[in-house]
Amino acid sequence: MTLFPATVFLEFWKRRRAELTYDWDLIDWEEEEEELRPQFEAKYSRVERVNPISGKPEPFQPFTDKLSRLMVSVSGIFFMMSLVVTAVFAVVVFRVIAMEKFASFQWEFVKKNWQFATSGTGVCINFMIIMSLNVVYEKVAYLLTNLEHPRTESEWENSFALKMFFFQFVNLNSSTFYIAFFLGRFAGRPGKYNKMFERWRLEECHPSGCLIDLCLQMGVIMVLKQIWNNFMELGYPLLQNWWSRRKIKRGGQNMESKVLLPQWDKDWNLQPMNAHGLVDEYLEMVLQFGFTTIFVAAFPLAPLLALLNNIIEIRLDAYKFVTQWRRPMPARATDIGIWHGVLEWIGVLAVITNAFVIAITSDYIPRFVYAFKYGPCMNQTYGHEKCMRGYMNSSLSVFDMGEGRNGQPRYCRYRDYRAPPWSPEPYEFTLQFWHVLAARLAFIIVFEHLVFGIKSFIAYLIPDMPKGLCERVRREKYLMQEMMYEAELEHLQKERKKNGKRYHHEWP
Template identity: 25%
Template sequence: MFPLHERTALENLRRKWVKTFFSPQPLGIIWLGTANESWKDIAYVLFSLFNVLWACVYLETWKRYSNVLAYRWGTLDQRDDLLVEPRPLFQGEMSTSPVTGRPEPQYAAWRRRVWRHCVSVPLMLLCLSVAAAATFALLRAQDWWESKIMYLTWIPRALLAIMIAVEEEVYARIARWLNDKENYRLETKYENHLIVKISLFQFVNSFMSLFYIAFYLQDMDKLKEQLAVLLITRQVIGNLKESALPYLIENLRLAKMCVDVFGALSPTKAPTSTQLTDMFDKKTDSASESPENSIVNGGAEKPKDEKKETESPVGQKVIHQAELESQLFKYEGTFAEYLEMLTQLGHVVLFSSAFPLAALCALLNNAAEVRADAFKLCHVAQRPFGDRVNSIGSWQHAMEAIVGVAVLVNCALIGLSGPVHRLLPDATPAQTVLVIVALEHVILVVVLALRLAIPEIPAWLATEMAKVEFQRREAIKNAHAPLMVSIHQPQGVYC
């Protein structure tokens, strides 16, 4: 009697062990295991469920904290939509507003719906299909590369990450153009519809390759490698694109300006302002010594023009602050940052059970991202305009949707990756499916219970809001009291 080879494991060893010369020895694969490893399966299941529950609690606590910040900054109570001014790029025929009585642009809602259903939706579906086809083609090329070329297997994965970044940039331009054509009146409505368009494409573009590997190939090792390469490559490309590249372009612009103004790459190569001032003082001193440019009053000589002390030197070239800051990049808002956080949350909670270090990579990236954003705002971008909001808007709903999908994905991965079969070896396939479905329903109920149990507004904040409302009503009552007294006083009769 002798043991038979496992064909899949044997082919893997032939490819990664026999045909490679510089790879480490696969001691973790070829050793004979006899210990009970059920604790790994239990840890796998618990870690997957912990990620989902953590994400739910995190989003709910953030919602509470954002309400605290909105109250502190005075933006918790928003005005009615009809009282909000239209966004600057809103187009329409001028007519009198029924609310304010002032002339405002008006745009028929049916025209927006026609454009959305006849142009936006078909074009979005086309872009999603192209992205899916390109991702599938590159994944097939990746399989061919790994089967034919044993070296540099990371190259196809890096190319996939670069292709995803390029597709995101192209689709973002298309989505903004479609959103502009839909012509929304309010800035919040404009951003909400743009979030829906880009988030949907981002989900397909960023996670389709991972779904393909997890549920079609069912290769957990390859899923781990793919997730690690995508996550790290996107983080590196994102930081370079947001901070390093704009900073380099900004320095090139400033160098060109210095060449145009001073004739050198740096103002220090040209005559400095101090040197020009000294030259000007010498000229004025020699001019003031001449008889025609001085007067005698009580034995003291005074310059004929006393304003020369405050005048700038003749011919001095100065670059003003507005000219310098005009070379900086315009701050495009927080849309890209929120989109990056949404994608990162998906990588952490959807497939992190296959790559547990995804959370650590995300934490390190966020620590660097804070410093990169500070550098961008202080050195690279123009000063942004303020915008009063009471929350992160539709991004909150998009992240909550990611958590809901994560429940389904993690439960499916638990069923496909083998922990259930090893923990319940006597279970039939039908019983395994029932266990996974029951687990998924339990987790969904727990997530819903957590959302209901954690109030959006803390108790102390609700008390403070009630105090403010009471004081407002008392102030209105006191302001109207003299008027009410004068109305109810008896009027005297004069004969």
């Protein structure tokens, strides 16, 4: 249900953006009015063309040069994404090795809960890798953006923001996608387990299902990341300003002279705003929006944690901007730039991802198929509890472990839909497996089309501009046309009178 409020949020933001654009008189402002970046002018000052908007000559970047630089930038982006995949694979290898070590641990508590221990340590290591790679990504994105030589500051910020989003989105969610859709899918079965490097068994999901691993992954990363971000929002500027005051004091200024400093001098001693402007602030909120909506079916607590974090961060940002940072330079903008398109893209991805989470990761579809096809409610109507009797036994397959000490056959059960060892085709997928698979695919198709339809209907019901504002804009355009018409009419009348007097004087 969080997907629909996300759509409503985006639609109402469009309305709010229209109101702010009108209040700041930016409706007719175009990005062509922006000045060129000095770096762009210095690089392409020898190549000029006439601007089709202003009609004045300006530096121009040739298409071949722009394409070659863009290809290098895209190659760098894919290289960094491959680095993320490599890091995820390294964490997977660690989890596989740690699983074996924790299962044979001497401490009985760890030995009994080896799966939770493996998941917990894997998540913590993955979080440290995420935060370490984010520092590298920022420097690489900065270099690649400067390599492209964007024309204006807004183009530079959009290009840099898009790279940072792709880097950090893949970095933050790659391990989550692995747990949601790949963990335990290729582990094999008893007697035929798949092994990594022919030594270690691949990791399987918790006996209660893969959803618990996904929930643990999201919960730990979301909580730790919010704590770290809030610490950096408040602690880092405080430490920097404290060190700056300490250096001033060491430079010979005592406390009395410091009090007598003018306000502008005190403001100058504060920390300068990030060179990337508000990109980091937008990026943090957009990543949180994606983390909240993409896997909300697996972690319903994410919206509540995001709300609590945002309430705290509003005050931290206010304190930071007012007391710890210098006043930023104002700049014109009609909207939030490329971030709105990113939010729309996240909304589409969230629908697809949640459909797969519900159909593949959770047990909703297998339970549904059992209740209406294999359970006691096939031809009759009972309560939910009666319909699910025998579901656990139906979802477990049988493996022959051979004869025991007393000569009796031994069997174990595992989660899968395979034929028993005494069947004509032992350990092959049963008909129930194919029914569950078909139901999953059907659910994905129906869910996606239904949710996309509702999202489109909600977007249609909520106009991008309030009716009152739309009428005011149209009224202003009408009055402007009337004023232009009256001014032109007055000008023509004056010209006619002047020409009439001249004709009267010239007539003999």
